[in-house]
Amino acid sequence: MPMRLFSLRTPLGALLSIFLSLPAFSFTPSIGTIQPRGGQRGTEMTIRLSGDRLYEPQEILLYQPGITVTKLEKVGDQHKAVKATISIAPDAPLGEHMMRLRCKGGISYQRSFWVGEYPTVMEKRSEDGSRDLNSNFNEPQEIQINQTVQGVADREDADYYLLQCRKGQRLSVEVEGMRLGRLLFDPYVAILNKDRFELASSDDTALLFRDCAASIIVPEDGPYTILVRESSYQGTGACQYRLHVGEFPRPTAIYPPGAKPGQALDFTFVGDPTGDLVSKIDIPGKSPNYRAFVKSGEWLTPSGLPVRISPLPYHNEVEPNEGSKEATPTEAPAIPVAFHGILSKKEDKDWFRFTGKKGQRLRAQVFARQLRSPLDPYIIIRKEGDSKQIGNNDDAGNGDPDSRLDFEIPEDGVYNINIRDQLYNSGPDYTYRIEVTERSPALSATLPYAARNNSQKWKMICVPRGNRVGRVVNLSRSNIGCDLILESTSLPSxxxxxxxxxxxxxxxxxxxxxxxxxxxxxxxxxxxxxxDPKSGLSGPLKESIHHIEVNNAGTFHSYHDERLSIAVIEEAPFELTLEVPPVPLVKNGVMSLKVTAKRHPEFKEAITVTLPWRPPGVSAPSSVTIPKDKNEVIMGINANGSATVAKWRIFVTGEATCSKGPVLVSSKLQPIEIADPYVGGKIELAATELGQNTDLVCAISVHKEFEGEARINVNGLPHGVTTETLTITKESKEIIFPLLVSKEAKKGKTSNIFCSVVITENGHPISGTAMGGGVLRIDPPPPAPKKPVAAKKEPPKPTETKPAKKRLSRLEQLRLQSKNAN
Incomplete structure (x- = not known):
C-alpha cells in the first residue's frame, strides 16, 4: 500500500539569506554533572551545570513540577558551565527531578536533580579536594539528625558521620547513589554504635534498586556513627552520593500495591522498625509513575513506594488461600479483574478465582518487580477442580522478571490462578498485583537507539532554522493490524x-x-x-532513557516518559539534498542516489551521510562520506528479491563536526518506487571443452514493456571465459551469448551464472538481475588415442639340464641296503 504524502515548501530566498548571514557554528551542548546533586524543599539555591559547548544558554527544561528557574547565566568565557538560581516549592515532589539545558545550538542530555526535606551539608574534604577528612572511625564528621549529606565514595574509602541520638528515637538512613544516574556505583550503608558494632546495614534493596537504606529504634542515648562506602571498596571520585539521616519512616513495601484513580484509600506501609504504618492517601486521577509517601511525626520518607493506578476492580487476598477450595474471593468475579496479595509465609502460595467464557483470549500480568517488590513471580492457570494446567509463566521476557501469560478459555466456568515465588522465597514485603484482562488492541512507538550503551544520542530533536532533521520511529502494534500515522497536538512555533x-x-x-x-x-x-486512521485508536510515543547502561550487563537506572524534547536551533552550516532517479528500483536491482551538500562558505568539514530508513527489502551501506571541501557523494542501494513493491519516501541524514560541536541535518523526504523486474528469463545449460568456444542461450521474457534497447551482460563466468555485452528489445524472446573459452579456463562446473540488464528510461538507468541460476560445464579435452603395443617375444627357454647324480657315502649306502632288505 503506498504512503500518503504530507509536504512543505521553504522559500529559496529566505534560505539564501540565512546562509549569507550564518553566525558561529555551536551545536550539541553537553552537560556532565549538576552540582549540588539536590536541594531542600521550600528553599532557593544556586546550581552549577558543567559540561561543554554551553553557548548562549536559553532555559532549563524541567520534567516535573515544583522547581522554578529564576535566573540563568553563563560562567566564564570557556562555555563549560552555566549557573542557575532555582526556587524549590514547599510542596515540590520529593525525589528525582529530570532536567535538560536548552541553548541556541541544541538541547543537552537529560540529567537529574534530587529534592529532599532536609538541608544539605557537604562532606568535609581537604583544601585541594583530593581527599576527604572523615575516613577514620575515630575521626568522623559530626552532623545533626535530619540532615542530608552530599559526599564521595573514593577508592578504598569509608566515610564516617557521627550524630547524637536519644533512646527510643527512630534513626533512619537512605543513600541515593546509583539513582543519581552518573555511573555504576553500588553503595553500602551501616549504623554503628560507639563500640563500632553494626546495629543495621544494607547493600542492595529491591525498593531502591542498587541503593540502600536502614532503620533502627535507638537502644540508648549516645553517639551513633553512619558508615558509607562503595560495597567492594572500588569507588572513584565520580561515586557521589546523597545520604539522608533522620527520623523519617523507612518502610520497604506498601499494601495494597494498586488502587483506582481518584480513590481515597488506607494503605499499609510495611517494614518500618516501629511496625506497620497506616495512612489514608488520595490517589490522583492519572499518574503513570505514581509513588506513595508516608509521614510519621513531621517527616516523610525520602523516596516513595510505587503504586499501580488502574480502573480495574480488584480483590485483596483473604487468608487462608493456599489451595483451590480456599481461593479468593468466595464468589468468582468476571473479567477484567485484579488481585492483590503478599507471600508472607514460608513457601507461601496464593490462589485466586475468576470466571471465564469459552473463547475469551486473556492475559494474566503480574506487577511485582515493576513495583519494586523482591518477589520473582511464577503463575499457573487451571480450571477450578482440574489439575491440568492451561498455562504457566515465570518471566515475561526482554529482561522483565515479572510473569505474563496469554491464554484462551477452553470452556465456560471458574478458573484459578495461583502465584508463588520462583525460588519459594517469601517475606512481609513480597507484595504483588495480578491483572487478568482480555487482550485488547494497543499501539505505541519509540525512537531507536543511535549508539550502543548511549540511549540519549540524537534523541533530542533539534531542528536548525530553514533546515530539517529526520528520525526513524519504531512502531508497536499489539492485538491489531492497522496502518499508522504519527500525530502531534503541538510543536514549537x-x-x-x-x-x-x-x-x-x-x-x-x-x-x-x-x-x-x-x-x-x-x-x-x-x-x-x-x-490508526480508521478506528481512531492511538498510543503514545514513549521515551526510555538509560542513565546507567553497562555493556552485556544491562541497565541500572532508567527514566521513562511520554514527552520528547524538541527545539528550533540556530542555522546549520550546510543543507542536504537527496536526488532519487525518477525510475523504479526493481527487485534484485541497484540504484545510485546522489546526495548534495549546500555549504556555508566558511564550512569545509567532511559530512557523514546515512540512509536511516529503508523500504522493506532495500539495503544500503552503513554510511558514505562527502569529503572535506567536496559537495557530492553517490550512495548505492539495492533491493533483494523479496522487496515490497510499493511507492515510499526516504531521506538521508548528514552528521558533521563543526568547530564547536557536532550537528545533524536531513534532506527532505523523497519518493522512491520499488517495482518488479522489467525483464526475466532462463539460462540454458552450456557445456564445452577447454579451448572450445560455445554459446550461452538465454530465453527472454519481458514483464513490462520498455522503449528502445536494453543492455544485457553475463556475470559470474569462470576464469578464462569471456563474452560481450548484447542488447535486447521488448520483442526479444531469446539471446545467445558467444562464450570464448581459453585453454587456461577453469575446468569443472560453474553455477550461479546470472544476467544483468540495464534499461534506460527518461534518461536514467534501471539496473537489475534479469535471470540467474545458469550453469556452465567445462570438460578437459579427451586423451590422445593410444598406439598398439607390440607383443613381447619371450626368450627361448634354456635346455633343461638334469642334475648330476649325487654320490652316496658308505654310511648312506648301508642304510639304503638295509631299507631295501626290509
Whole structure:
C-alpha cells in the first residue's frame, strides 16, 4: 500500500539569506554533572551545570513540577558551565527531578536533580579536594539528625558521620547513589554504635534498586556513627552520593500495591522498625509513575513506594488461600479483574478465582518487580477442580522478571490462578498485583537507539532554522493490524512534521521535522502519538532513557516518559539534498542516489551521510562520506528479491563536526518506487571443452514493456571465459551469448551464472538481475588415442639340464641296503 504524502515548501530566498548571514557554528551542548546533586524543599539555591559547548544558554527544561528557574547565566568565557538560581516549592515532589539545558545550538542530555526535606551539608574534604577528612572511625564528621549529606565514595574509602541520638528515637538512613544516574556505583550503608558494632546495614534493596537504606529504634542515648562506602571498596571520585539521616519512616513495601484513580484509600506501609504504618492517601486521577509517601511525626520518607493506578476492580487476598477450595474471593468475579496479595509465609502460595467464557483470549500480568517488590513471580492457570494446567509463566521476557501469560478459555466456568515465588522465597514485603484482562488492541512507538550503551544520542530533536532533521520511529502494534500515522497536538512555533501513513506491513516509519527560516529559537517537551486512521485508536510515543547502561550487563537506572524534547536551533552550516532517479528500483536491482551538500562558505568539514530508513527489502551501506571541501557523494542501494513493491519516501541524514560541536541535518523526504523486474528469463545449460568456444542461450521474457534497447551482460563466468555485452528489445524472446573459452579456463562446473540488464528510461538507468541460476560445464579435452603395443617375444627357454647324480657315502649306502632288505 503506498504512503500518503504530507509536504512543505521553504522559500529559496529566505534560505539564501540565512546562509549569507550564518553566525558561529555551536551545536550539541553537553552537560556532565549538576552540582549540588539536590536541594531542600521550600528553599532557593544556586546550581552549577558543567559540561561543554554551553553557548548562549536559553532555559532549563524541567520534567516535573515544583522547581522554578529564576535566573540563568553563563560562567566564564570557556562555555563549560552555566549557573542557575532555582526556587524549590514547599510542596515540590520529593525525589528525582529530570532536567535538560536548552541553548541556541541544541538541547543537552537529560540529567537529574534530587529534592529532599532536609538541608544539605557537604562532606568535609581537604583544601585541594583530593581527599576527604572523615575516613577514620575515630575521626568522623559530626552532623545533626535530619540532615542530608552530599559526599564521595573514593577508592578504598569509608566515610564516617557521627550524630547524637536519644533512646527510643527512630534513626533512619537512605543513600541515593546509583539513582543519581552518573555511573555504576553500588553503595553500602551501616549504623554503628560507639563500640563500632553494626546495629543495621544494607547493600542492595529491591525498593531502591542498587541503593540502600536502614532503620533502627535507638537502644540508648549516645553517639551513633553512619558508615558509607562503595560495597567492594572500588569507588572513584565520580561515586557521589546523597545520604539522608533522620527520623523519617523507612518502610520497604506498601499494601495494597494498586488502587483506582481518584480513590481515597488506607494503605499499609510495611517494614518500618516501629511496625506497620497506616495512612489514608488520595490517589490522583492519572499518574503513570505514581509513588506513595508516608509521614510519621513531621517527616516523610525520602523516596516513595510505587503504586499501580488502574480502573480495574480488584480483590485483596483473604487468608487462608493456599489451595483451590480456599481461593479468593468466595464468589468468582468476571473479567477484567485484579488481585492483590503478599507471600508472607514460608513457601507461601496464593490462589485466586475468576470466571471465564469459552473463547475469551486473556492475559494474566503480574506487577511485582515493576513495583519494586523482591518477589520473582511464577503463575499457573487451571480450571477450578482440574489439575491440568492451561498455562504457566515465570518471566515475561526482554529482561522483565515479572510473569505474563496469554491464554484462551477452553470452556465456560471458574478458573484459578495461583502465584508463588520462583525460588519459594517469601517475606512481609513480597507484595504483588495480578491483572487478568482480555487482550485488547494497543499501539505505541519509540525512537531507536543511535549508539550502543548511549540511549540519549540524537534523541533530542533539534531542528536548525530553514533546515530539517529526520528520525526513524519504531512502531508497536499489539492485538491489531492497522496502518499508522504519527500525530502531534503541538510543536514549537515554526516546526512542521512531514510523514506518511505507515502500512500495517511495516514496523518502522520515516519522519522529518522541518523548521521555517523565520522560526523563533525555542523549544520544550512535546507529546507525539501514533494513530490508526480508521478506528481512531492511538498510543503514545514513549521515551526510555538509560542513565546507567553497562555493556552485556544491562541497565541500572532508567527514566521513562511520554514527552520528547524538541527545539528550533540556530542555522546549520550546510543543507542536504537527496536526488532519487525518477525510475523504479526493481527487485534484485541497484540504484545510485546522489546526495548534495549546500555549504556555508566558511564550512569545509567532511559530512557523514546515512540512509536511516529503508523500504522493506532495500539495503544500503552503513554510511558514505562527502569529503572535506567536496559537495557530492553517490550512495548505492539495492533491493533483494523479496522487496515490497510499493511507492515510499526516504531521506538521508548528514552528521558533521563543526568547530564547536557536532550537528545533524536531513534532506527532505523523497519518493522512491520499488517495482518488479522489467525483464526475466532462463539460462540454458552450456557445456564445452577447454579451448572450445560455445554459446550461452538465454530465453527472454519481458514483464513490462520498455522503449528502445536494453543492455544485457553475463556475470559470474569462470576464469578464462569471456563474452560481450548484447542488447535486447521488448520483442526479444531469446539471446545467445558467444562464450570464448581459453585453454587456461577453469575446468569443472560453474553455477550461479546470472544476467544483468540495464534499461534506460527518461534518461536514467534501471539496473537489475534479469535471470540467474545458469550453469556452465567445462570438460578437459579427451586423451590422445593410444598406439598398439607390440607383443613381447619371450626368450627361448634354456635346455633343461638334469642334475648330476649325487654320490652316496658308505654310511648312506648301508642304510639304503638295509631299507631295501626290509
Amino acid at each position: 515554526g516546526i512542521s512534521l512531514e510523514r506518511d501513513t505507515a502500512p500495517r506491513s511495516i514496523n518502522t516509519m520515516p519522519v522529518v521535522f522541518e523548521a521555517s527560516p523565520e522560526a523563533e529559537i525555542a523549544g520544550g517537551l512535546y507529546n507525539l502519538r501514533v494513530k
